[in-house]
Each structure stands twice: as structure tokens, then as C-alpha cells.
Amino acid sequence: MFTSNPFAEISGFLSPDFMQAYVIIMVVLVAGGTLYDIIHKKSAKYFFKNWQQQKNSGARQVGGGEVVALAVRSAVVDGLMSGEFCNVRRRIAHLLTMYGFLAQVITTAILVFCYPTSVTPAPAIWPLIWYIGGLLVCVGGYWFWFFIRVDVAAEGHSPFRIVRADLFILSLLISVTLGLVWGWMQATGTSGANFMFALYLIATAVLFGSVPWSKFSHMFFKPAAALQKRISEADGSRSNLPAPADKPEIFGSNNRLPRQY
Secondary structure, eight states: TTTOOOHHHGGGGGGHHHHHHHHHHHHHHHHHHHHHHHHHHHHHHHHHHHHHHHHHHHOOOHHHHHHHHHHHHIIIIIIIIIITTTSSSHHHHHHHHHHHHHHHHHHHHHHHHHOOOOEEEEEEEHHHHHHHHHHHHHHHHHIIIIIOHHHTTTTOOOOOOOOGGGGGHHHHHHHHHHHHHHHHHHHHOOOOOOHHHHHHHHHHHHHHHHHGGGSSTTHHHHHHHHHHHHHHHHOGGGGGGOOOSSSSSOOOSSOOOOOOO
16 A cells, blocks of 8 residues: 555546646645745845945854855754754644655655656655655644644644645645545545545645745745854854853753643
């Protein structure tokens, strides 16, 4: 089951050209949505303007070699390891979701474009990674949604309370969950697999088509913001924030989670 290409099975009633066109459209939606988000919110203009202000107010100039070193450190620590999260549970959940999503996206493209039909069988490793990636997203995503979200864990709100900021994580979880259910139904010959596949396509279109209104594009902005923060700490500007006080923290505790309700 986990080693069969789910996209090759549907080639009997759905042309591979359709699936390939669908994937391309999703890529265009992400690129277009991100550009619209940048232009509409003027985030890029603000980012570079703020960076220049911090550079001018810095106590010293950061050299090119140091910038490269900071960029590498930011990519490894903040990007690949999600080092900005102090909460270990949230970091693990984020890493599971992030790497699971990347695994599913990459293997989907490989399976759809390189092994579109049963005539060109895919190596067992690619479908296996597709399923594992989906399971990682579900573990990390549902763990975050029901137990780690700050409004649930610290403020006592219901995990079923939904606001606009939840569009990305919810559409991601629904899309991946429907994809896994569809793959299982198709592999086991369960009736209704085609209907589940249609729901999977719709949910995926919502995920990639809602970029201007969701937090999807944060995955592109966060590395740049993390680098800017490291440079501001290196040049002394500290993002125009005051220097840390030389006294112990008086709020919060490392021994227990906040419970404000």
C-alpha cells in the first residue's frame, strides 16, 4: 500500500496532463499570491526601509564575511532547526510539520511528472516518502492545533475556535488528511476513492490559492527576518529596542507553562 504510486492509479480515468497542469497552477498560485501579499501589504518596502534604518543606527558596520556567516547560521539554526522557538514541544511540532510538508510537496512533483502512469512504475521509496511526509504533517499539525496553540494552552480557548489566522494550518491539515485517506482508499479498493480525490484537489487548491489571506507566505519571509534580527544584534542596533536589562526575569517561569485562565 505505502509503496504504490497513488497518482499513477488515477491515470486510468484522469489524464496525467491534467495532474501536471494542476501542479503547475498550484505553483503559480503560490508565486502570484506571495507577490500580491508583498505588494498589497508593502512588506518588502517596509523590510528594506527598516533594514536601512537599523544599519544607519548601528554601533558598528557588519562586514560582508560576517553577514555570510550570519546568513549560514540563520539558515541552519532558524531555518532548518526552527531555533527561534524556545518551547521544545512547539519546535518539534513545527519541524514535523515543515519537513513532512516539504517531503509531500517534493515527492508529489516527482510522482506526477516522472512517474505519471503505471507504465512507468515509481521506485517504492517515493510513494513511501509521500505517505511518511503526510503522517509527519498530521502528527505535528494536530499536536499543535489541539495542545500547543497559545490561545488554547495558555488562554483557555476551545481548540475548535477558528479565526482567520488559522486558515493556513487548517487548510494544510485538511489537504494532507484527505490525501492520505484517498491514498488508503484507492490502495485498498474502497468505494468512494474518486470522490475523496476530488475533495483532496479542492482542499489543496484552497491551501495554495489562499496565500494572500493566510500565513502560507511566512515560510518565505521568516528566513529574511531571522537574518535581519541577527545582523541587528551584531551591529548593535537591536531592531531599535533597548538593551537587555542586567537583572533576573521577574515574570514567567521556566518550570511551568503559563496558564492565564
